[in-house]
Amino acid sequence: MNSPAILQTPGFAHYSLAWSPFYNTKLALASSANFGLVGNGRLHIVSLLPGPAGLPTLKLDKFFESQDGLYDLAWSEAHENYVVTASGDGSIRLWDTMLDVRCSVYINLAIGVWQEHTKEVFSVDWSNIQKDTFVSSSWDGTVKVWRPDQPRSILTLQAHQSCVYQALFSPHQPDLISTCSTDGTLKIFDLRSPSYAVGPGSNSFTNPMSAAVLTVPASASEILTLDWNKYRPMVLASGSVDRMVKVWDCRMVKLGDSQVGGACESSLPGHEYAVRKLQWSPHKADILATASYDMTCRIWNTIPMGPQPPLRYIHDAHTEFVAGCAWSLYEEGLLATCSWDSRLNVFRP
Template identity: 75%
Template sequence: MNNSGRPPPAVFHTPGFAHYSLAWSPFHSSRIALASSANFGLVGNGRLHLVSVVPGPGGAPTINLDKYFESQDGLYDVAWSEVHENQVLTASGDGSIRLWDIMLNDLAIGVWKEHAREVFSVDWSNIQKDTFVSSSWDGSVKLWKADLPRSVTTIQAHHSCVYQALFSPHQPDLIATCSTDGTLKIFDLRVPTYVAGPNANNFTNPLSAAVLTVPASGTEVLTLDWNKYRPFTFATGSVDRMLKVWDCRMIKMGETGQVGGLCEATLPGHEYAVRKVQWSPHRADFVSSASYDMTCRVWSTVPNGAQPQLLYIHDAHTEFVVGCAWSLFEDGVLASCAWDGKLNVLRV
């Protein structure tokens, strides 16, 4: 691991707004959306920033602000539409989800509010492209269609805060969640028990049976990600400072269904809780992590028993690093965001 000799990151600063999440556009190689909150997201309004990474003087990248939208509550997550290049979702502290069109001004073009507490994650399916999912501190996960006024399915995923819910990049009917209860759970929307009866609906009878439960940590699991090349391989990050890699093909039966999952790698090194993990879209063995220790790190996790390696530490932030995301178009380009109000884009 050697950080010397690398060009400095491009930096974009939003004074007064701490970042919570970022996402690269699946349509434009240079466009990033940032979910931000005033007062570190504890109280006050939020802001959605749209920025572009462009070549600057001498070829070094710079970051330009294209537009921003104000919200009445803090924004905790952001996800680009998979069907419309100018539309982006945000998850809000007031329990709402909003859809914005970046070519328009002021108001969101869609608002959904069914969650009883803060919405902490949103994810747009890259297979079933008209569907997105949200997770909330109220313990539920909801599936949505952008053209419908109400959710189409509710999953009572956990009995406590659900920090993240993500569609599988391999199978459109699988959703993985992580929670304060220390578990990673997989839900299969095709399971017959999910079919509502003639006098029931998913609002009065939410789905609750996971097809697999992985006891991933004795502490809260704050983040997860599906490996883009190895189905049923996950990375998780938790309050115990550990980044772990799971092979969820290795399962066993428990009293409440299938449990287990083989932990094929444990990656110690962070000094505080791991807040975000994301696998590279270009390499099966590269994963990035963001932590409250104010660093963003890149690891190599070659399977089949090889020793994981810490490849890179990005320590330019001065507050909690809560988001990291790989460029979808350019291998080795990583963005990080933090409570210091700074977005960094770097080449690792």
């Protein structure tokens, strides 16, 4: 693909995107009016279609309105049509993307709503192992674990004392959750610890737990994003306000012991402004994509061979902050980016 396939959604700045784990040509976009400062949010459902001369095109299938801006989303790993979203009003909403919205665009059609967080919800992630479970993180400092058939969260972590920008389940072990925060740390929580047992009088939304098995002092500035390596358990990447991308090796930690540590395996300088999002390739252990407020998305080889530089490619087609990037789960090397310029780009670096 020599040039990106582009979809424009005027009036709505994109905050996050995700490829469907069930369909290789379907994506979802979380967006906000007025750059997320005030106004509605939208969940866009997009298809990648064959185009003229072999170049694919992007088609907006439908969109769902929310009363506040949407900051993140995740496809269900158990139901091919469900998407969960994180909202600026502190709510989490579950959507059925097969609902017909032609006659009711401005009606909130979410099939599930949870309102426990007291500030903006900034991330959601669906476990690809424990497929009936998802996790959320909020500016209120907490991380909550949910099941879509339960009216309340099943577990609450007082993960940080300040904003938790992202929380992710490990793709290798369903009981591990990693978090990053304004306090400059990465943390790993092990839900197998006895302190996280769920039962009468135990961990709940009114009695949160805070013991991390590992705390990594990863940056002197805010850490905005992190991701688990898909092939190397206990290896994480982080992106921060100081423009740095770092790879952390946490394999020496014995789970169950609260420790401060983690070895920085590599540092990847190059972005000119804060790193807003990053994601490891699902097809290669050493390839990482990063999105930044410098309006670029960059591709890195985190274990360069010989004199080859770690920075492999710069995508600079956006004209505003690049807030999201995501690799196709089915087609190797296919990458999507979204930006505050209201554009979704799909391309092959």
